[in-house]
Amino acid sequence: MKQFSVAILGFGTVGTGVYRVLTENAADITHREQIAIEVKRILVKGFDCEPNIGLAPRELFCTSIDEIVASDVDIVVECMGGVNPARSFILKCLEAGKTIVTSNKEVISKHWYEFEAAAKKTGAGLYYEATVGGGIPILRTITDSMQANNITRVMGIINGTTNYILTKMSEEGREFGDVLKEAQLLGYAEANPTADIEGFDATYKLSILSSMAFHAHMPIDVIHREGITGLTKDDFKAAKQLGYEIKLLAIGKKEGNRIEVRVHPTMVPNTHPLASVRGVFNAIFLTGHAVDDVMLYGRGAGCLPTASAVVSDVIYACHHDGEHRYMTFKNEAEMTPDIELNKNFSSIYCLRISVLDRPGTLAEVAKTLAKHNVSLKDVLQLGDDAADNNSKSITFMTHEAHEFDVQAALEDLRALPCVFAIESVIRAEN
Amino acid sequence: MKQFSVAILGFGTVGTGVYRVLTENAADITHREQIAIEVKRILVKGFDCEPNIGLAPRELFCTSIDEIVASDVDIVVECMGGVNPARSFILKCLEAGKTIVTSNKEVISKHWYEFEAAAKKTGAGLYYEATVGGGIPILRTITDSMQANNITRVMGIINGTTNYILTKMSEEGREFGDVLKEAQLLGYAEANPTADIEGFDATYKLSILSSMAFHAHMPIDVIHREGITGLTKDDFKAAKQLGYEIKLLAIGKKEGNRIEVRVHPTMVPNTHPLASVRGVFNAIFLTGHAVDDVMLYGRGAGCLPTASAVVSDVIYACHHDGEHRYMTFKNEAEMTPDIELNKNFSSIYCLRISVLDRPGTLAEVAKTLAKHNVSLKDVLQLGDDAADNNSKSITFMTHEAHEFDVQAALEDLRALPCVFAIESVIRAEN
Numbered sequence: 130m131k132q133f134s135v136a137i138l139g140f141g142t143v144g145t146g147v148y149r150v151l152t153e154n155a156a157d158i159t160h161r162e163q164i165a166i167e168v169k170r171i172l173v174k175g176f177d178c179e180p181n182i183g184l185a186p187r188e189l190f191c192t193s194i195d196e197i198v199a200s201d202v203d204i205v206v207e208c209m210g211g212v213n214p215a216r217s218f219i220l221k222c223l224e225a226g227k228t229i230v231t232s233n234k235e236v237i238s239k240h241w242y243e244f245e246a247a248a249k250k251t252g253a254g255l256y257y258e259a260t261v262g263g264g265i266p267i268l269r270t271i272t273d274s275m276q277a278n279n280i281t282r283v284m285g286i287i288n289g290t291t292n293y294i295l296t297k298m299s300e301e302g303r304e305f306g307d308v309l310k311e312a313q314l315l316g317y318a319e320a321n322p323t324a325d326i327e328g329f330d331a332t333y334k335l336s337i338l339s340s341m342a343f344h345a346h347m348p349i350d351v352i353h354r355e356g357i358t359g360l361t362k363d364d365f366k367a368a369k370q371l372g373y374e375i376k377l378l379a380i381g382k383k384e385g386n387r388i389e390v391r392v393h394p395t396m397v398p399n400t401h402p403l404a405s406v407r408g409v410f411n412a413i414f415l416t417g418h419a420v421d422d423v424m425l426y427g428r429g430a431g432c433l434p435t436a437s438a439v440v441s442d443v444i445y446a447c448h449h450d451g452e453h454r455y456m457t458f459k460n461e462a463e464m465t466p467d468i469e470l471n472k473n474f475s476s477i478y479c480l481r482i483s484v485l486d487r488p489g490t491l492a493e494v495a496k497t498l499a500k501h502n503v504s505l506k507d508v509l510q511l512g513d514d515a516a517d518n519n520s521k522s523i524t525f526m527t528h529e530a531h532e533f534d535v536q537a538a539l540e541d542l543r544a545l546p547c548v549f550a551i552e553s554v555i556r557a558e559n
Numbered sequence: 560m561k562q563f564s565v566a567i568l569g570f571g572t573v574g575t576g577v578y579r580v581l582t583e584n585a586a587d588i589t590h591r592e593q594i595a596i597e598v599k600r601i602l603v604k605g606f607d608c609e610p611n612i613g614l615a616p617r618e619l620f621c622t623s624i625d626e627i628v629a630s631d632v633d634i635v636v637e638c639m640g641g642v643n644p645a646r647s648f649i650l651k652c653l654e655a656g657k658t659i660v661t662s663n664k665e666v667i668s669k670h671w672y673e674f675e676a677a678a679k680k681t682g683a684g685l686y687y688e689a690t691v692g693g694g695i696p697i698l699r700t701i702t703d704s705m706q707a708n709n710i711t712r713v714m715g716i717i718n719g720t721t722n723y724i725l726t727k728m729s730e731e732g733r734e735f736g737d738v739l740k741e742a743q744l745l746g747y748a749e750a751n752p753t754a755d756i757e758g759f760d761a762t763y764k765l766s767i768l769s770s771m772a773f774h775a776h777m778p779i780d781v782i783h784r785e786g787i788t789g790l791t792k793d794d795f796k797a798a799k800q801l802g803y804e805i806k807l808l809a810i811g812k813k814e815g816n817r818i819e820v821r822v823h824p825t826m827v828p829n830t831h832p833l834a835s836v837r838g839v840f841n842a843i844f845l846t847g848h849a850v851d852d853v854m855l856y857g858r859g860a861g862c863l864p865t866a867s868a869v870v871s872d873v874i875y876a877c878h879h880d881g882e883h884r885y886m887t888f889k890n891e892a893e894m895t896p897d898i899e900l901n902k903n904f905s906s907i908y909c910l911r912i913s914v915l916d917r918p919g920t921l922a923e924v925a926k927t928l929a930k931h932n933v934s935l936k937d938v939l940q941l942g943d944d945a946a947d948n949n950s951k952s953i954t955f956m957t958h959e960a961h962e963f964d965v966q967a968a969l970e971d972l973r974a975l976p977c978v979f980a981i982e983s984v985i986r987a988e989n
Contacts, residue, residue, distance in 0.1 A: 150707050150849050161774060162706060258704070264850035266704030273703060274688070274696030276592060277580050277870035344591060402856060405835055419580050420694035420867035423857035426832060427850065437850035440707035448884065 130163055133447045136170035136202040138194070138218055139209035140181050143232050143259070144171070146436030147206055148185055151443070158440075164447045169202050172218075194218045198225045204254075204446055206439060207231040216240050223247040228254035228453065230442040232435055234261065238333040238349050241340075242460045249460075254453035256442035261334045262287060262411050264434030265427040266441065270415065271341050272456055278417025280342040283381040284558065285413030286406050287334045289429040290325040291357050291377040293317045295394075296407045299365050299374060305358060317409060327356035331379045331392040339381035339390050341457055342415065345465035347381070347390050353472070355393035364553050367481055367524045368396050370509055373557065374404040380558070382474070386467055389474040396479055396557035402426075473533045477557040478503070479526050480539075485547040486521040493547055494523070501538035503530040520549055526557070560593055563877045566600035566632040568624070568648055569639035570611050573662050573689070574601070576866030577636055578615055581873070588870075594877045599632050602648075624648045628655045634684075634876055636869060637661040646670050653677040658684035658883065660872040662865055664691065668763040668779050671770075672890045679890075684883035686872035691764045692717055692841050694864030695857040696871065700845065701771050702886055708847025710772040713811040714988065715843030716836050717764045719859040720755035721787050721807040723747045725824075726837045729795050729804060735788060747839060757786035761809045761822040769811035769820050771887055772845065775895035777811070777820050783902070785823035794983050797911055797954045798826050800939055803987065804834040810988070812904070816897055819904040826909055826987035832856075903963045907987040908933070909956050910969075915977040916951040923977055924953070931968035933960040950979055956987070 135151065137144050151158075151168050159165050171189045173179040182190060191197065194214075197205065198221050205222045207229060209215050215236045219229050224247055231237060237244070237257045248255040258268045262285075271280070286292050290312065297308040309326065312318035324330045336349045357377050368375050373396040381390045397403050402424055406412040411429030416422050428434035446453070459465060484490045495505060507526035527535070535554070542548050565581065567574050581588075581598050589595050601619045603609040612620060621627065624644075627635065628651050635652040637659060639645050645666045649659050654677055661667060667674070667687045678685040688698045692715075701710070716722050720742065727738040739756065742748035754760045766779045787807050798805050808825040811818065827834050832854055836842040841859030846852050858864035876883070889895060914920045925935060937956035957965070965984070972978050 146849075154707060154709070154849075157709060158706065265853060266700050269704050270696050270700070273875060274699050274871050275867070276588065276874045277584060277867050279584070279587060400835065402832070402835060405830065405832060417867060419576075419584075419863040419870075421858050421861075421864055423695060423855070425853070425855055427853035431851075433849040434851055437705070437707050437847060440849075441704050444706045445703060451881070454878065 130159070130165055131447065131450070132165045132167070133204060134167050134169040134202045135204045135206060135443060136172065136197045136200065137168060138172040138205060138207045140171050140173050140179060141208065142432045143208035143435045143439065145181050145184055146432035147208060147439045150433065150436045150440045158444065162444055164444070166443060166447065170197050170200060172197055194221060198222060202227060204228045204230060204443055206443065207233055208439070209233065210235070212236050212239060219244055220247055223251060223253045223255065226251040226253050228446045230256045230439055230446060232259035232439055234330070234333040234337065238336040241457070242346065242462050245455055245457060246460045249455065252453065254446045254449065255455060256446055257337070257456070258442045259435050259438035261338050262413055262425070262427065263429040263431065264437045265411055265413065265425045265429065266438065267338065267413050267425055268341055268456060270423070270425060272454070275415060275417050275420060278419050280415055280417050281383050282416035283338050283342045283413065285379055286376055286403060286411050287338070287379050287413060287429060288325055288331045288377060289409035289411060290318045290322070292406065292411070293409050295357060295375055295377065298360065298362065302362055302365070304362050305360055326358055328354045328377065328392045331377060335379035335381060335390055335392055338379070339388070342381065343383045343388055345388065345468045346459060346461045346463070347388065348464055351390060351464055351470050353391035353393065357394055359553065360394055361553070364481065364555060367479070367509065371479070371507060371524070371526060372399050373397060374399060375555065376403055378403070378558065387469045387471040389471040391474065394555050396555055398559060473531050475529050475531050477527055477529055477559065478535050479524060479555045479557055481522060481524045481552040482542065483520050483522050483549040483552050485549065486519055487547070490547045491523065493545060494542060497541050497545065498525070498527070498538050501534040501541070503534055503538050504528045522552060560589070560595055561877065561880070562595045562597070563634060564597050564599040564632045565634045565636060565873060566602065566627045566630070567598060568602045568635060568637045570601050570603050570609060571638065572862045573638035573865045573869065575611050575614055576862035577638060577869045580863065580866045580870045588874065592874055594874070596873060596877065600627050600630060602627060624651060628652060632657065634658045634660060634873055636873065637663055638869070639663065640665070642666050642669060649674055650677055653683045653685065654681060656681040656683050658876045660686045660869055660876060662689035662869055664760070664763040664767065668766040671887070672776065672892050675885055675887060676890045678883070679885065682883065684876045684879065685885060686876055687767070687886070688872045689865050689868035691768050692843055692855070692857065693859040693861065694867045695841055695843065695855045695859065696868065697768065697843050697855055698771055698886060700853070700855060702884070705845060705847050705850060708849050710845055710847050711813050712846035713768050713772045713843065715809055716806055716833060716841050717768070717809050717843060717859060718755055718761045718807060719839035719841060720748045720752065722836065722841070723839050725787060725805055725807060728790065728792065732792055732795070734792050735790055756788055758784045758807065758822045761807060765809040765811060765820055765822055768809070769818070772811065773813045773818055775818065775898045776889060776891045776893070777818060778894055781820060781894055781900050783821035783823065787824055789983065790824055791983070794911065794985060797909070797939065801909070801937060801954070801956060802829050803827060804829060805985065806833055808833070808988065817899045817901040819901040821904065824985050826985055828989060903961050905959050905961050907957055907959055907989065908965050909954060909985045909987055911952060911954045911982040912972065913950050913952050913979040913982050915979065916949055917977070920977045921953065923975060924972060927971045927975065928955070928968050931964040931971070933964055933968050934958045952982060
């Protein structure tokens, strides 16, 4: 039977989960997979500041990456998070021919091209299933189950913190700030929540997901990003009346060599499978030319779900020890040259506008929209509870329109005397 | 670059789909996967009776399996369906060292242990992703993504025909026979619909799914099977009032060495992700001890979705040509000996009973249920539109109860003078 030894870098939530699964399930894994995997080293910053040090035998711990690089471990599992020192540790290991398995979406989204080049040089493996969708096996589905397809769309909920907040706002009619505080108290949001609520975390994941799905590098800086901090309970009220839920979606679409990649609050119809994804759960649609729509749903984070994906990578790496399979096949730092970024994507838009309450206003707004090729599907007036009787709030649902047209229309609308404010602009998917 | 040649057995819906994907996408597959796959032979019964013969060059077709066995093709894709002659053709190919990829759930569920033994003898590969869930990559998720988990539950909608019928019955308030006829006209149900509506197709798939998930052979004859022919529009009416949908679910649960496997109409709450799986779509939940719930959703049948899964297997087989990975690991014809079949499973039950409309009836029924440890959660009276004023229909929703207890209680209920009939018994999952 083949024997493999593993080092774990970082012993927080994910690291301890990986250690638990690899040790508690060792017999089952050996029995089913016919390989023996042993954890030989755990890297921590220091022995005194490490709260989980009691969870593994003391002799496994070390504080020097060089000790691990010099050791005979085959596979290094990186669960430290962040770019520094994760990036240099990963490079050191790959250059020493050690296979890397990581759950660190930030470092992969920013440096995978370096890592993959280093890995190919020494023949080491490089796996990162856990970086997108936590326990959901989304990347392996792309590489090992959808190979016959040209994937034309990826779309999903890939950040649990924001989905928890949006679910609460929708179901309890509460405001963003209020729910965020509660989420922080419960540990669903971090003390500094920026990475989640401003959509950075989702762009890291969408960069990885769309690069793999479309076989082209889509760096994070080409992704259109909007967070959820601007959403109000009025947005949810309007969405409900129109039969929609609001979700923070990551969307990638490919048509020929044109790709659009965007993360923003999105309205989805109540009947859409993504509408019923509640709380911290994640779900991702893949659309392939042969298979059509496939959706995967599960826990996008957490100790054991993430460990499930990491250990799956470790086992997969063991089975492919002779010839590792790289999850991408190009190594550009920039966007793949033969790809064109489609910034003028088309979408349905839900516009909530506060206007002067007098005859003719609606016609004027509609005319302005029409001038920019934005045609209306639904118009909804919430107005009767408006504080100021002079103004009313109107919600417009458009047919499919182009982003640049909508932005130009909004600029014109802002200049109209009868328009007090553009209260919100939320895109929708059907 | 490695070269592989393929033969396709059968050129109906799936066979033509596989041919199309392998030829139309040949350049993409070669580019991404660094392997070249060529279709070299297509087996048909005869040239004259083959309606799709115009879809491929005439020189590819042949009518003799022996010609294929004697040829140099590496991989044989079986898409004929049924047991005869599929079984003997598959065995011949495996014995000749040719890798088999099949979409034929009936022959795999009945003979996989023979096939796997033959495959292991010659080192040929044996892959059958397309047998369960059509285009949904459910089997590869078990083998290549959930290896770190002890899977404790599989549960899902794995027959599109019945889900189409149940969706129509639920949404349009129509009776079974009526919807079945329409489904036959539209091609969603076969002229002889028994395999689908009586749940046989779902048991084939559950046998494969549960055997792989639980790493134990669960033959089709140990699966508790009930079809959907007994469901009426009154069942849907009662389910709706209780906040449930009715779906034909395939369920497998494992606790220690006890396994239950069953296919039957099942009520699921409206808020459950399976409740919103409509029409011919399939969806399957897997529950692992580490990853918790994962759900996969997609098209359970059809030419290109099924071809997507088949071609994925072909590509996977090419990559694992040096050492094939078998999808199961035991070769028993019977149920795995160290496993105990749990026939006395526990479930929630929805009982619709027609009773004599007089004081005391409800108490008598409840007492009889209680005697058998069946306690009630909800009682619902639909009765006011009853034709006969002497009788009324009562719907009981139980707490979790044991199958044997419920069956014993039903026997006692039937003997009560105040009970006219047990109108329906439908299990529920939360």
